[in-house]
Amino acid sequence: MKVLVVNSGSSSIKYQLFDMTDESVLAKGLVERIGISDSIINHYPSDREPVITHQDIPNHRVGIKLMMDALLHSEYGVIKDVSEISAVGHRVVHAGEKFSGSVLLTDEVMDALKECIELAPLHNPPNILGIEVCKELMPGIPQVGVFDTAFHQTIPECAYLYGIPYKFYKKYKVRRYGFHGTSHKYVAQRAAEILEKPLEELKIITCHLGNGSSITAVKNGISIDTSLGFGTVAGIIMGTRCGDFDPAIIPFLMDKEKLTVEEINKIIYKESGFLGLSEGISSDKRDLRERANQGDERAIRTISAFTYGIKKYIGAYAAAMGGVDAIVFTAGIGENSKETRAEACEGLEFLGVKIDPEKNKVSAKEAIISNDDSKVKIMVIPTNEELMIAKDTAEISANL
Numbered sequence: 089m090k091v092l093v094v095n096s097g098s099s100s101i102k103y104q105l106f107d108m109t110d111e112s113v114l115a116k117g118l119v120e121r122i123g124i125s126d127s128i129i130n131h132y133p134s135d136r137e138p139v140i141t142h143q144d145i146p147n148h149r150v151g152i153k154l155m156m157d158a159l160l161h162s163e164y165g166v167i168k169d170v171s172e173i174s175a176v177g178h179r180v181v182h183a184g185e186k187f188s189g190s191v192l193l194t195d196e197v198m199d200a201l202k203e204c205i206e207l208a209p210l211h212n213p214p215n216i217l218g219i220e221v222c223k224e225l226m227p228g229i230p231q232v233g234v235f236d237t238a239f240h241q242t243i244p245e246c247a248y249l250y251g252i253p254y255k256f257y258k259k260y261k262v263r264r265y266g267f268h269g270t271s272h273k274y275v276a277q278r279a280a281e282i283l284e285k286p287l288e289e290l291k292i293i294t295c296h297l298g299n300g301s302s303i304t305a306v307k308n309g310i311s312i313d314t315s316l317g318f319g320t321v322a323g324i325i326m327g328t329r330c331g332d333f334d335p336a337i338i339p340f341l342m343d344k345e346k347l348t349v350e351e352i353n354k355i356i357y358k359e360s361g362f363l364g365l366s367e368g369i370s371s372d373k374r375d376l377r378e379r380a381n382q383g384d385e386r387a388i389r390t391i392s393a394f395t396y397g398i399k400k401y402i403g404a405y406a407a408a409m410g411g412v413d414a415i416v417f418t419a420g421i422g423e424n425s426k427e428t429r430a431e432a433c434e435g436l437e438f439l440g441v442k443i444d445p446e447k448n449k450v451s452a453k454e455a456i457i458s459n460d461d462s463k464v465k466i467m468v469i470p471t472n473e474e475l476m477i478a479k480d481t482a483e484i485s486a487n488l
């Protein structure tokens with residue numbers, strides 16, 4: 089069974105074609121700069137050289153058509169006919185409170201996703217567009233939606249409600265949703281497999297640390313709390329997003345600096361986090377580390393605030409779950425930065441968290457990096473959201 093995974097963003101489309109018999113990737117690719125000049129199609133067949141093509145791509149319809157052409161190409165394609173694709177799995181950012189798992193994208197589901205546009209105005213429209221074009225170009229092939237928010241729908245009311253008038257929850261569904269759910273679910277499942285223990289018996293804290301970051305408490309296989317919330321700015325500080333801060337600052341700054349809603353939004357989403365706190369050094373963790381190593385105070389304080397945030401969430405989620413069996417680090421920073429992992433775990437020995445400096449030297453591969461006598465297993469697990477989407481898609485389409 090071959091499953092195509094599509095992640096349709098505002099100006100790019102990422103795709104991977106899986107052979108589910110052995111979960112191998114037959115080809116993957118990235119269509120970039122859709123609707124902008126100098127559009128590019130990067131196609132990577134697993135057994136041949138990459139093919140990079142420059143072509144005008146005015147819209148997603150053309151982008152997806154070119155993705156199909158690449159997959160079917162006589163020289164660098166990996167399938168001969170569209171009918172070889174058994175199902176298509178789509179990454180969708182926001183499914184509101186409607187879905188707690190992946191589903192077949194029926195007309196009814198599409199309507200529900202459209203209702204969520206106001207909750208994710210930047211992400212849901214291109215996701216929906218990608219689905220509509222795939223439905224049109226691949227008629228009769230099941231299309232499945234896998235939602236970033238779904239895994240967190242198990243979070244209890246006490247953790248998803250905010251302390252603002254309840255009418256805003258009723259009127260506008262203002263609550264914690266959480267994101268990166270597919271990644272948290274994948275690494276939690278892998279952690280259980282690696283530890284050879286049932287997921288249903290484990291308390292795991294999953295730290296997805298990338299440009300966007302979130303930390304999740306996974307108790308007995310389900311998410312019970314997560315650091316991102318209604319939007320994608322809460323929790324620990326990120327590349328350009330602010331993380332948790334006192335909401336009183338928003339009206340204060342709007343008044344002082346005479347800011348519009350758009351301007352304050354830009355500050356908290358695009359000008360804060362690593363970039364803002366370091367006074368413009370970089371939104372990229374590697375640049376900050378390099379500058380910190382040279383003694384730059386701005387980089388040092390930014391990194392300290394970041395790792396302090398991770399440590400605080402680990403403590404909070406250990407309390408929320410009544411203990412912790414494993415801490416998992418994933419995504420760009422979590423998989424690669426031994427310094428971040430060491431600093432986040434430092435001082436948590438009282439919880440039974442003991443990192444092994446030698447084992448911690450690992451980068452971008454699965455490993456247990458705690459001491460043998462550490463009560464809590466500390467793990468590095470590269471995330472694989474595409475495989476998770478492909479697995480869900482295969483399962484749903486097999487049961488049709």
Ligand code: ADP
Binds near residue numbers: 299371372373375
């Ligand atoms: P996204 O959220 O966009 O998917 P990634 O998961 O790719 O982001 O993470 C990007 C972050 O990972 C950047 O801050 C980058 O500096 C960091 N990163 C990537 N590789 C390394 C590395 N080898 N060492 C430290 N940080 C790294």
